[in-house]
Amino acid sequence: MSPLEALNQKATQKAFGRMVGVTQPAISDYVSRGVLTRGGTYAQWLLEYSSSLRDVAAGRGGEDEQQSLTAARTEESQIKTALMRLDYHEKLNSLVLADACAEVIGEWCVFTNKAIIDEFKKFASELDSKDGIKISADSVKRHAGSVIERIQQYSQKLSKDIVGSGEEV
Secondary structure, eight states: OOHHHHHTSBOOHHHHHHHHTOOHHHHHHHHHTTSSOTTOBHHHHHHHHHHHHHHHHTTOOOHHHHHHHHHHHHHHHHHHHHHHHHHHHHHTTOOOOHHHHHHHHHHHHHHHHHHHHHHHHHHHHHIIIIIOOOOOHHHHHHHHHHHHHHHHHHHHHHHHHHHHHOSOO
16 A cells, blocks of 8 residues: 555544654544544544644634633743842842741741740749739749730741742742
């Protein structure tokens, strides 16, 4: 059988896929979407397949291809804009990394916790020495701990907001 006679035979998805370098499932998808005529010949499928590729390359592909192309272009544009924004802030020396912010908030929390506990202890000691009012260590711990816990929860929320967003500088 000559090559021209072979092209006029009914095409199989597997053989056509090997011919054009794609998988059988990809060819099946083309058939189900109507890009390739069901029961067509190799010659017919070659014409339909190459026409489809030209349409996609020229931006005239089907609705799915157009949506994919538009989505890819939009994503590329957003990435370029984000990178330019980062460059801009870096040049202004106003770029602050989220991890660095979260670390500063954590260190601030540790310092604040220690300062609050120290002040509560000083206050309790002062009341005892000047006015004879005794405040138990448990009471100091309970009241200081309440304030510290609220600060800790808020700082954790801030850290998550900063590190978790990833959308803005």
